[in-house]
Amino acid sequence: MMDTNTYEPHFLLHSWLRDRDDYFLSTNAGATEIPFQRWKSFKEAFAPEFVANAVAETSKALGRRVESCIDPFGGSGTSALTCQFLNVFPITIEVNPYLADLIEAKLASYNSDALMKSVSRVFPKREPAGRRPTVSAFSSAPPTFLEPGVNGRYLFSRSVAGRIAQLRDRILALKDDDSRRLLRVLLTSNVVAHSNAIISGKGRRYRKNWQERKVSPQDLDSNFSQMITNAAYDIRRYAHRPMKDYRLVRGDARNISKYVRRTVDMAVFSPPYPNSFDYTDVYNIELWAGGYLSSSTDNRTLRMSTLRSHVQIKRDYSHPPLASSMLNKTLKQLNEVRDALWNKSIPEMVSAYFADMDKVIGGLARVLTNRGRIYMAVGDSRYAGVDIRVSKILTELAYRYNLQLVSETPFRSMRSSPQQGGQLELAETQLVLEKL
Ligand SMILES: C[S@@+](CC[C@H](N)C(=O)[O-])C[C@H]1O[C@@H](n2cnc3c(N)ncnc32)[C@H](O)[C@@H]1O
Numbered sequence: 001m002m003d004t005n006t007y008e009p010h011f012l013l014h015s016w017l018r019d020r021d022d023y024f025l026s027t028n029a030g031a032t033e034i035p036f037q038r039w040k041s042f043k044e045a046f047a048p049e050f051v052a053n054a055v056a057e058t059s060k061a062l063g064r065r066v067e068s069c070i071d072p073f074g075g076s077g078t079s080a081l082t083c084q085f086l087n088v089f090p091i092t093i094e095v096n097p098y099l100a101d102l103i104e105a106k107l108a109s110y111n112s113d114a115l116m117k118s119v120s121r122v123f124p125k126r127e128p129a130g131r132r133p134t135v136s137a138f139s140s141a142p143p144t145f146l147e148p149g150v151n152g153r154y155l156f157s158r159s160v161a162g163r164i165a166q167l168r169d170r171i172l173a174l175k176d177d178d179s180r181r182l183l184r185v186l187l188t189s190n191v192v193a194h195s196n197a198i199i200s201g202k203g204r205r206y207r208k209n210w211q212e213r214k215v216s217p218q219d220l221d222s223n224f225s226q227m228i229t230n231a232a233y234d235i236r237r238y239a240h241r242p243m244k245d246y247r248l249v250r251g252d253a254r255n256i257s258k259y260v261r262r263t264v265d266m267a268v269f270s271p272p273y274p275n276s277f278d279y280t281d282v283y284n285i286e287l288w289a290g291g292y293l294s295s296s297t298d299n300r301t302l303r304m305s306t307l308r309s310h311v312q313i314k315r316d317y318s319h320p321p322l323a324s325s326m327l328n329k330t331l332k333q334l335n336e337v338r339d340a341l342w343n344k345s346i347p348e349m350v351s352a353y354f355a356d357m358d359k360v361i362g363g364l365a366r367v368l369t370n371r372g373r374i375y376m377a378v379g380d381s382r383y384a385g386v387d388i389r390v391s392k393i394l395t396e397l398a399y400r401y402n403l404q405l406v407s408e409t410p411f412r413s414m415r416s417s418p419q420q421g422g423q424l425e426l427a428e429t430q431l432v433l434e435k436l
Contacts (some may be wrong), residue, residue: 012238013085017048025050026270026377026411026428028076035234036106039227040189042076043199044270044279046377050430051082051268054375058266061434062371070260070367071269072253072360073307077103079268080246087242091260093249095305096279097292098188100250105185107246108178110235118179119228122170123221133162133217137169140295141288153206155195155285163217164191164289167224172291186227188290194220195285203282252305254356256363264367270377271307271360274353274388276343278303278310308352317348319355324396327354330388337384346383358397365401365435374403374433377411380426391429398433406432 016035023030028045031037037045051069059066066088071079074094080103083090090107094100135158138146146161147154156164167187174180192199196210207213249259253271272279280287280303287293293302303313334347341347364374381388395405409430 012241013052013082016085016238017052023047023049024411025053025430035238036081037076037078039106039186039231039234040076040102042102045076045078046270048078048082048085050375050377051079052086054266054268054373054432055083055086055088057432058373058375061373062265062369066265068262068264068266070256070264070267070364072256072267072364073269073271074103074248075099075270077106080248081106084241084243084246085238088265089243089245089247091247091249091264093251093253093256093259095250095252096283096287096302097250098185098283098286098290099279100248101181101185101290101292102189104246104248105182105231107248108181109239109244110178110182111176112232112236114176115179115182115232115235118171118174118176118183121174122167122183123225133159133166135161135165137165137291138288141293142284142296145285145288153196155197156191156289157215159217160194160215160220163220164194167220168289168291182231183228184290186231187224188286188292190220190224190227191289192285193223197285199282199285203277204285253307254359254363256360257366260363260367262367263369264364264372265369266373266375267364267368268375271357272309273379273381274309274350274390275379275381276310276312276346276349278312279306281310281312307356308349309356311343311345311349317345317352319352322351322354322358322397323400324354324393326389326396327351327393330386330393333386334383337386340384350381350383350388354393354397357394361394361398361403361433362401365398365403368435370435372435373406374398374431374435376431376433377428378431379428382426391427391431394431395433402436403433404436406434408432 025047028042031045032041055066068089069083070091072093074092080090080092092103094103135146138161144150144153145155147158171180171183194215196206197204198207251259293299304315331347331351334350338344378390380390391408411428411430
């Protein structure tokens with residue numbers, strides 16, 4: 001009998017996903033119900049089932065079980081975590097330090113005594129007398145971070161920010177690496193709910209009537225405690241996943257060949273889309289609140305290391321020539337409508353986006369085993385009526401690396417994509433390539 005990864009190599013996978021049938025492969029719909037995924041509602045995540053299907057299909061194509069899988073754009077860690085349930089060794093790259101911690105917090109194994117001890121240090125039975133929370137930890141954050149803010153607008157009241165800083169200091173002083181990372185991630189994931197902003201597919205905005213909304217440090221504490229309880233349950237319940245190992249690279253996916261020297265059976269990922277969505281912006285509150293950024297230079301450095309899929313900062317868009325006639329046609333069309341574009345650098349950004357993706361795909365082709373596969377969830381974009389047909393362009397670019405098209409399938413759900421800021425009709429596609 002062929003030793004392949006079927007969809008159900010382990011009963012824990014069923015229990016984790018609850019055999020749900022109301023999911024959409026390309027979205028995180030229903031993720032708040034799923035253990036681990038509920039630690040942070042990550043709008044741009046795909047469903048674990050997307051990964052499970054990709055592993056099962058690759059296993060069939062290889063005629064053996066899949067042993068390793070790489071995700072160069074880790075996000076909230078869906079691929080790596082699903083791989084652990086499927087007994088596949090996961091390699092993940094993520095450039096955003098908060099998200100990298102979120103991924104590792106899900107993948108790590110825990111010592112429950114050490115975790116309980118750490119929690120009791122963060123929430124001592126009696127608060128030490130005379131130590132008042134201070135907000136000085138946020139002195140380098142953008143001026144709107146803290147009350148009084150700018151023109152009367154701010155994200156956190158001084159009392160809530162003070163409590164975040166106090167909890168964070170206690171967490172950062174913990175000795176056990178795994179509990180320190182986990183508690184930092186859970187605190188960080190909890191802060192937006194206690195801010196005056198909400199994050200949607202369209203980015204960040206102030207809540208309606210936020211001035212009347214009362215949020216207290218006690219609210220923060222009680223949500224944080226609940227999150228710790230939930231996370232501790234998830235960790236214990238699924239501690240016996242068949243794969244406990246993982247490799248997390250905290251770095252830039254464009255340098256895959258530098259980080260990964262071994263052969264990998266498959267890749268599964270969803271890259272940023274060329275839709276000017278900047279992850280550093282969208283997760284900026286978390287990055288500052290969790291202490292992942294401590295100066296505006298840190299913020300800029302992080303933006304510069306992300307894929308060139310946005311125009312938020314001035315950066316070099318130059319790149320070597322690319323082999324895609326569809327891209328050349330698209331760039332010509334974009335140049336023709338340049339005056340109508342909301343940002344004049346969009347044609348260069350789109351071009352640089354594909355140069356970056358070309359580098360990632362080239363890097364993956366180098367580490368992929370023969371007949372190994374790449375599964376991508378990609379989304380089209382549109383600027384001034386010009387469609388950016390992402391899957392078509394990537395397919396053309398991939399030929400150069402001996403990657404042939406297996407299938408290009410629109411996702412079943414054509415609902416608006418969160419990555420696309422809620423616009424309807426833009427196609428999201430599952431693109432499958434195989435190494436010849
Ligand atoms: C669409 S999200 C991935 C979501 C993921 N599939 C999930 O289910 O959670 C894309 C991710 O790519 C990351 N990213 C952007 N530029 C990157 C780069 N140059 N190297 C590595 N990761 C990058 C972003 O921080 C973001 O987390």
